[in-house]
Amino acid sequence: MLRAVHFRDVATCVATANGLKAGIFQEFVVQEESVMFRINLTVLLDCLTIFGTSSLPGTSTALRMCYCGYGYPLTLFLEEGGVVTVCKINTQEPEETLDFDFCSTNVVNKIILQSEGLREAFAELDMTSDVLQITMSPEKPYFRLSTFGNAGSAHLDYLKDSDLMEVFQCNQTQTNRYKISLLKPSTKALALSCKVSIRTDTRGFLSLQYMIRNEDGQICFVEYYCCPDEDVAETEL
Numbered sequence: 001m002l003r004a005v006h007f008r009d010v011a012t013c014v015a016t017a018n019g020l021k022a023g024i025f026q027e028f029v030v031q032e033e034s035v036m037f038r039i040n041l042t043v044l045l046d047c048l049t050i051f052g053t054s055s056l057p058g059t060s061t062a063l064r065m066c067y068c069g070y071g072y073p074l075t076l077f078l079e080e081g082g083v084v085t086v087c088k089i090n091t092q093e094p095e096e097t098l099d100f101d102f103c104s105t106n107v108v109n110k111i112i113l114q115s116e117g118l119r120e121a122f123a124e125l126d127m128t129s130d131v132l133q134i135t136m137s138p139e140k141p142y143f144r145l146s147t148f149g150n151a152g153s154a155h156l157d158y159l160k161d162s163d164l165m166e167v168f169q170c171n172q173t174q175t176n177r178y179k180i181s182l183l184k185p186s187t188k189a190l191a192l193s194c195k196v197s198i199r200t201d202t203r204g205f206l207s208l209q210y211m212i213r214n215e216d217g218q219i220c221f222v223e224y225y226c227c228p229d230e231d232v233a234e235t236e237l
Contacts, residue, residue: 001212001214001220001222002041002044002045002048003045003188003192004188004189004192004193004210004212004222005041005188005189005222006041006042006045006188007185007188008041009040009041009042010038010039010040010041010092011038011039011041011044012036012037012038012094012095012097013035013036013037013038013039013074014034014035014036014097015030015034015035015036015067016030016033016034016035017030024214024218024220032069035067035069036094037067037070037074037091037092037093037094038091038092038093038094038095039074039089039091039092040089040090043089044074044089047076047078047087047089048063048076048078050078050085050087051078051080051085059080059081060080061078061079061080062078062079062080063076063077063078064076064077065077067091071091072091073088073089073090073091074088074089074091075087075088075089076088076089100205100225100227102199102201102205102207102225103201106201106202106203107199107200107201107207108170108171108172108174108200108201108202109136109137109169109170109171109172109174109199109200110167110169110170110197110198110199110200111136111143111165111167111168111169111170111197111198112165112166112167112195112196112197112198113143113158113164113165113166113195113196113198114164114165114166114194114195114196115190115193115194115195115196115210116164117158117162117164117165118190118196119190119191121145121156122187122190124154124156125145125147125154125156126147126148126149126150126151126152126154127147127149127180128149128150128151129147129148129149129154129180130148130179130180130181131147131148131177131178131179131180131229132145132146132147132177132178132180132183133145133146133147133148133175133176133177133178134146134174134175134176134177134178134198134200134206135173135174135175136170136173136174136198136200137170137172137173137174138170138171138172138173139173141155141157142157142158142159142160142168142170143157143158143160143165143168143170143198144156144157144158147180166195167197174200174204176200176204176206176228176229177228177229178206178226178227178228178229179226179229182226183226185224186208186210186224186226189208189210189212189222189224190210192210192212193210193211193212193222194211194212194213195210195211196208196209196210196211197209197211203227203228204227204228205225205226205227205228206225206226206227206228207223207224207225208223208224208225208226209221209222209223209224210222210223210224
């Protein structure tokens with residue numbers, strides 16, 4: 001899960017009763033209403049894989065994480081085969097996080113697509129383009145991805161009754177452009193996911209919610225938000 005958002009070295013961690021999916025853990029306790037700190041994500045991933053990326057047959061790595069509060073390190077206790085390793089990672093003052101104010105009540109269009117379809121799109125579209133144009137409409141072309149690269153314009157269309165399409169809820173035609181440089185980090189989550197929910201709100205803000213099934217079969221979600229790069233005039237549609 002952390003690899004899916006590892007496109008920067010430093011991450012902000014927020015722990016609340018709903019902020020971390022407690023179902024992933026056998027035991028989950030937050031004594032304050034909200035706990036927030038910054039941490040070096042690269043170091044955290046290195047600590048979590050200190051016994052290797054995969055356990056030996058018949059063994060598993062147990063993890064306990066503890067944080068005592070402001071100014072304290074995040075302490076990890078990892079145990080495998082009777083060997084216990086303790087890692088202490090310094091925490092930092094959290095920075096204010098950007099709030100996209102993406103509210104479900106303002107969602108105009110929504111589709112749920114098998115991730116395979118979106119992975120193929122990113123492989124086929126011309127990534128020399130500065131922007132990815134997304135069109136969602138109750139009429140044809142329904143769902144279209146477009147790029148404008150060195151080789152010219154490219155369009156990839158999905159039918160609303162395509163085998164890859166699981167949910168199609170489009171109320172009005174929307175066409176927005178998003179910088180590919182901002183979308184590229186989300187491909188890490190895409191590579192690990194099995195389904196992706198694509199939503200746009202009244203402002204054209206984009207929400208990509210990736211459903212990831214971990215090794216234990218538990219379902220987790222990674223959400224990615226992006227603001228539109230520019231408005232597209234109706235003459236360009």
